[in-house]
Amino acid sequence: MSKIIVATPPIPGETLPMLRLARxxxxxxxxxxxxxxSGYRDAVERAGMRFVALGGTADYDVAEIMAERERRALPAGPASIAFDWTHxxxxxxxxxxxSLQGLLADDPEQYLIANVLFLGAFPAAMGxxxxxxLRWVGVSVMPLVHGPNPGPMGMVPAGPGEDQAAADAVFAAALGAVRDRFGELLHGLGAVGEVAPLLDAAILGPEATAVLTVPGFEFDRPDLPSSVHLVGALPAVDSEGWTPPAWWPELDGRRPVVAVTQGTLMNSDLSQLVEPALTGLAALDxxxxVALGGRDPAALSVPVPANAHVSRYLPFDRLLPLADVFITNGGAGGVHQALAAGVPVIVAGTTEDKPANAARIAHHRLGATLGTATPSASAVASxxxxxxxxxxxRDNVSRLAKVYADHDAVGLIERLTLG
Known part of the structure; x- marks a missing residue:
């Protein structure tokens, strides 16, 4: 038995995979x-693990930050990404x-497995x-963004007919100011040395980094440093004890099943993806x-058609093996779970890592991308x-599902941490 700290910023899409890894x-x-x-205390303690809340400004409500007037005024792209990274x-x-120092002061004989967006390990690592x-291992939920040319590896790949070099320059300039602020804070805490470009630092700062992805989903990276490992996807949450709804037997393969979600964070406005999907697919066989990520089905402003079922929550380990297509706004967790289950993915998303995931799906022909977070009903149906x-x-996805099956993400992360 080893003592391990699992650290993560309080963002659902980053925290939930880390909690699953911790369990x-x-x-x-x-x-x-x-x-x-602090909002994750109950979930952690119910699972029988020790919980310590982040202190001060580190214990924020991501929804409040994303709802700030300044943030809402920013267009999708480099400016909004820079705001998010900063705040x-x-x-x-x-x-x-x-917060981390408090845990290590009590007991320095602990390993650290941290989400790569938890940057609180950098000050001590930099002096x-x-x-x-004892060892610091990073875990990346987001796609690989390290490299001299972010291009399709980064979060803002150029669109058709756009100049990728120009897009990269705008992206780098926006994140340059973020790096300056990062360096200012680090040096104020007593760290020494030059601060790497932020996306490189997040991946290359830990002694080893496990990226929750597989070869075949990522772009080819012959320059990948030896400290970076593609370890596969975490297994889906175990749904033991879950009772299927009365309509579940309808998913018997007699006609294709289309699973739809808007995730657990960006689902406050169901008119973006869920409602166009319900409307557009109503006439198809x-x-x-639809899994609403915790939202009440009463929040829908369109009628549920006869060929659809809507639930507040559905476990993906039960749903995805029965699905033929997965429609999502592009969060990495759902994308990887679907592909690991052999299900093609349709992505509609323009923020965070979603464009990068969409770029990989398009490049490897693992589904389709809609190019917007607010597709029309006809675009979804098409x-x-x-x-x-x-x-x-379907053949591409089937081959990739075998690659996922060959990777034991938890075992690999354990070995990277403990040796």
């Missing part, structure tokens, strides 16, 4: 302490550092006073299953019709 490590006999936002990750570094963990009829897409 799986605890099940292997390790003593796990979760350092996360969600960089400004909380001092309080993340102090600031205080104890360091498919069964539509994409589903196209994907269902494309044998090459």
């Amino acid at each position: 799986l490590l605890a099940a292997r006999g390790h003593q796990v302490t979760v350092l996360a936002g 969600l990750f960089v400004e909380s570094v001092p309080d993340q550092h102090r 600031a006073p205080g104890p360091r963990p 498919v069964t539509v299953v 994409a589903v019709t196209t994907v269902l009829a494309d044998d090459d897409i």
